[in-house]
Amino acid sequence: MKSSIAPTQYRLGAAELEVVLAMVRTGTLAAAGERLGVDASTVFRAIQRIERGLGQPLFERSRAGYRASELAQALAEQAERVEAALETARAATQAQPEQITGTVRISTTDTLLHGLIVPALQMLQPRHPALVYELHAGNELVSLTRRDTDIAVRATRRPPQHLVGRQLGMIRSALYAGASSPEAMSDVQAGRAAWIAPDDSMPDHPSVRWRKKHYPKVQPTFRVNSLLTVLELVARGAGVGVLPTFLAMGRSDLRPLTGTLAECDNELWLLTHPESRHLRRIAAVYGHLADTVLLH
Template sequence: MQAQIWDGDSRMDWEELRLVQVLARHGSLSAAARSLGTTQPTLSRRLDAFETKCGHKLFERHSNGLMPTVACQSILSILEQMEASALAVERRFAAQEEGLQGTVTVTTLDWLGDYVIAPILAKFAADHPGITINLINDSRRFNLSRRDADIAFRFGGFDQKDIVEWKVAEVRYGLFASRDYIGRFGKPATGDSTAHSIVELAEAPVRVSLSTWLKEILPDARVILRTNSIRSQLSAVEAGVAVATLPFFLAADRLGLLAVDTGNSPPTLPLVIGVHSDMRRIPRIRKLIDFAVSEFVGLRSRLSPARP
């Protein structure tokens, strides 16, 4: 969209102003370049040219990033409104699309995408040759309003406006250790935990409950590794050097791993599908959501098995 902003000696379009917004949002040329799929030198040249064009310095460049000037700060709220309006127009046009063809971008994270979501999407795509699905496994919370993705599978809920949610499952976690670990250090249990080592999941809002539960059970255990990946936790547990809080779906059938009954109720996390309200009726998106919801009916007992 090349909307002209003013007439005069210089003319600005939305892409020039969007550059300012993206730079302010990311705080550095390198991060902004990655988000726009370009290079840092290219963005630097574009910024220099735009500052010359508009006659104002918009950013102070420091070793740790970019600092918006007063002139820049004075227009940022307007740019946010412009972006919201432009995105609303894009979503309205997209909502008019008909038929089961086109691309759907799905975002989820880590093990969930690899072992649960990917098979569902592959089955759907196999039956709908006109639809291409892009799956992004990333811990970042993609913005559905900005169309960073069309559909998101997340633990917990959504804090963005105009998101329609479906809770599809509860995912149960538990304390897991290898047989070798238990043979050397004993069974982890409530009480003296100084002999034990744990792998901890890097904290995020929906993951705090997992770390809190583990610390309540083994308050004096040594944290030998922190990671943002469930798969990394699983590998460390399989190596026999630590215990960790892992999803039953991923760990219960692993040869040599045991679920340790601690006597405490294991944590569960709600799994939710989200889509922007403007996009939910696009046929290919609606069809995929309906298919995923139906697939999770058969997965619920594996994602949240009953306690023995």
């Protein structure tokens, strides 16, 4: 006789959602395990168990890692809401509710970090001494979608539409030489000046496009992977280079050879994820940066 009892529908819990979220964010068993505090085999078994319960795969396996299906992405979005709600609930139970604690991960470039972000965070630190900052300086765009970072500060004219953000102003640039350097604009125009410029790690940097358009025959003497290095070499008198005016401002060892170069203008954006912006630790840092890091 056939049983009249229907099979129990599989029900996802918070622990299963946490596993799926870790896999979507990292793409590998080992990295997901590191986030969860377990080994890779435990994550593998958990994913298998969840997929069996759901009756469909969540990830496509390949040598490059685990690529999330549409269902896995949808579950990860719900898991992020659970994560945000739990963090809000934990914050509400603090003995001193006015005190903001936790870690805020900020991604930006080295020039923005040293020239704008660190000075702003130094102003904020006495107000929220329990906050900890993880600062990532690099030219690649760290993913806010996968929660590799909480806040990004970027020079871009096309901020990602899935993020929320605020434009902080315009980054303007000019051509500089060292204050004690003999180079003049006539040397630049005659092709006699040595150039310091970003290397192939920044092929689309506005200063690179400007130089190639106006001085196509120039072969930079020094090619570097950091605008801070461009700054220091120009200040040492090693050649001329295009620099953000906010970074060069107040430096007595630099001398502008041009006014601001309109073709190098770029927008400065403060970005975060819509699901994260209401968390107290992120809202506090985001709001402070929005109020203090302003370019005109």
